[in-house]
Amino acid sequence: MSLHFDNSYARQLPHACVSWPPSPSPRPRELFWNPWLADSLSAEFQQWDQARREAVFGGVEVPEGAQPVAQAYAGHQFGGFSAQLGDGRALLLGELIDRLGQRVDIALKGSGRTPFARGGDGKAAVGPMLREVLISESLHAMGIPSTRALAVVASGEWVSRERALPGAILTRVAHSHLRVGTFEYFAAREDLQGLQRLLDYTVQRHPPDAALQDRAQGDTALALLMSVVQRQAQLVAQWMGVGFIHGVMNTDNMSLSGQSIDFGPCAFMEAHDPATVYSSIDHHGRYAYGRQPAMAQWNLARLAEALLPLMVGDEAHRLDAARAAVQAFSTVFEEAMAQVWRCKLGWPAADRLEPAAASELAKAWQALLQAHRVDHTLGWRGLLDVVQARPQRLFDRFGAGARAASEWVDRWQAQARSSGFVIDAELLERSNPFVIARNHQVEAALASASDEGDLRAFRDLLDAVRRPWSEDEALQPYGEPAPPDVAASHRTFCGT
Numbered sequence: 235m236s237l238h239f240d241n242s243y244a245r246q247l248p249h250a251c252v253s254w255p256p257s258p259s260p261r262p263r264e265l266f267w268n269p270w271l272a273d274s275l276s277a278e279f280q281q282w283d284q285a286r287r288e289a290v291f292g293g294v295e296v297p298e299g300a301q302p303v304a305q306a307y308a309g310h311q312f313g314g315f316s317a318q319l320g321d322g323r324a325l326l327l328g329e330l331i332d333r334l335g336q337r338v339d340i341a342l343k344g345s346g347r348t349p350f351a352r353g354g355d356g357k358a359a360v361g362p363m364l365r366e367v368l369i370s371e372s373l374h375a376m377g378i379p380s381t382r383a384l385a386v387v388a389s390g391e392w393v394s395r396e397r398a399l400p401g402a403i404l405t406r407v408a409h410s411h412l413r414v415g416t417f418e419y420f421a422a423r424e425d426l427q428g429l430q431r432l433l434d435y436t437v438q439r440h441p442p443d444a445a446l447q448d449r450a451q452g453d454t455a456l457a458l459l460m461s462v463v464q465r466q467a468q469l470v471a472q473w474m475g476v477g478f479i480h481g482v483m484n485t486d487n488m489s490l491s492g493q494s495i496d497f498g499p500c501a502f503m504e505a506h507d508p509a510t511v512y513s514s515i516d517h518h519g520r521y522a523y524g525r526q527p528a529m530a531q532w533n534l535a536r537l538a539e540a541l542l543p544l545m546v547g548d549e550a551h552r553l554d555a556a557r558a559a560v561q562a563f564s565t566v567f568e569e570a571m572a573q574v575w576r577c578k579l580g581w582p583a584a585d586r587l588e589p590a591a592a593s594e595l596a597k598a599w600q601a602l603l604q605a606h607r608v609d610h611t612l613g614w615r616g617l618l619d620v621v622q623a624r625p626q627r628l629f630d631r632f633g634a635g636a637r638a639a640s641e642w643v644d645r646w647q648a649q650a651r652s653s654g655f656v657i658d659a660e661l662l663e664r665s666n667p668f669v670i671a672r673n674h675q676v677e678a679a680l681a682s683a684s685d686e687g688d689l690r691a692f693r694d695l696l697d698a699v700r701r702p703w704s705e706d707e708a709l710q711p712y713g714e715p716a717p718p719d720v721a722a723s724h725r726t727f728c729g730t
């Protein structure tokens with residue numbers, strides 16, 4: 235038996251990739267394996283022992299049926315355009331149809347230089363690859379669309395960064411690796427035929443829903459643009475709800491499927507502040523927490539530009555339609571955000587509730603969290619303390635702002651009463667995580683794994699982030715923010 239690869243990307247878009255083999259790891263050793271994810275992909279994985287996994291996911295052996303390719307893409311990085319980026323250190327091994335009939339990409343990251351590597355070494359270090367595991371599993375556990383990690387295999391060689399670090403290969407499962415930058419690649423070359431084939435492929439892989447197709451009136455490029463606007467609005471709204479900061483929302487890191495992808499200097503915000511930036515390379519706060527919706531919209535404008543030549547009608551008409559689709563992001567995002575807030579406020583879904591009321595109340599709460607530097611996660615989670623009749627635990631987090639917090643809580647409860655419903659404690663609980671991947675804990679776990687080869691802290695933290703809603707005794711240490719001095723100095727580096 236073997237895995238049933240079906241490599242539609244390599245087959246249908248040969249002009250958008252280069253066949254390329256992985257560089258074999260000299261001494262592959264498995265650091266992480268995701269048996270549940272594997273099982274959802276194929277029963278075949280149950281037959282694979284660790285040695286087999288180390289060979290395949292360490293780049294030593296290409297599994298039967300796989301056809302590794304490096305994908306081409308361009309991208310706007312921090313606002314500046316690069317006409318050629320591409321998989322410099324990643325390979326799409328191929329696609330599997332998972333047990334639900336869904337097509338997914340299986341890709342390696344850190345598997346050696348490719349023709350797109352430019353000056354890079356094609357490698358990845360253990361720390362950043364395990365970071366991707368923690369962050370993506372955390373998002374996934376919270377129900378936020380994300381690519382997933384199937385395996386991490388240490389390569390047994392050193393990679394040269396600020397200092398020498400142990401190398402690793404991550405295996406990633408994604409609905410696809412089609413990015414805004416993939417369209418930009420062909421648009422920049424004015425390759426209309428290539429662009430059209432990419433469009434055909436993308437809508438086959440990620441079809442716009444029927445309502446959008448109707449609204450686009452047979453304009454496939456417009457329908458795709460509108461559907462990516464919706465997916466991204468929903469995704470970013472969910473990030474905002476849990477305080478997630480992607481950190482490097484370049485157009486090459488924005489997926490057309492609507493999954494979170496490419497975890498570099500990402501982190502969950504602690505003390506609530508829209509200006510929060512953790513990335514050491516984001517000097518101007520371009521991708522700060524509060525700027526993420528605007529940056530998503532900016533990226534979508536780049537997608538619109540790339541799609542313009544394929545749109546229907548004369549130029550003025552196409553420009554109007556593209557502009558309207560990108561502008562619609564604001565409304566779609568506000569609606570998606572209002573839904574997120576409603577859940578975080580524990581308000582059951584009901585027609586008579588004004589979304590604007592949820593947004594207004596939520597914004598007032600966030601303003602209080604910001605004014606009193608309250609932890610985003612615990613500030614929201616604390617609403618559960620209120621319904622569990624121990625509000626003081628929450629108010630204590632506000633210091634001098636305790637009274638303002640208590641007044642807000644009165645408004646929140648009064649609003650529920652006047653609308654004739656009861657705040658839904660269960661909804662509150664599963665919309666406001668207790669456990670997130672906290673920066674100081676992520677750093678500590680990665681340092682032990684990378685410097686000492688000790689995976690215990692990583693595994694414990696992974697177990698914890700997979701149970702975001704629980705406040706079990708064992709999870710208490712994971713709910714605590716970093717001491718203020720540690721939090722203030724936290725930076726994540728892009729030297730990934």
Ligand code: AMP
Nearest residue numbers: 319320321322323351354355356357496
């Ligand atoms: P990222 O910042 O991971 O989204 O990567 C941006 C671009 O740089 C992509 O084209 C990557 O393939 C490329 N890249 C990043 N790191 C390396 C590396 N170590 N070797 C080769 N290419 C790299």
Ligand code: MG
Nearest residue numbers: 486487495496
């Ligand atoms: Mg990237």
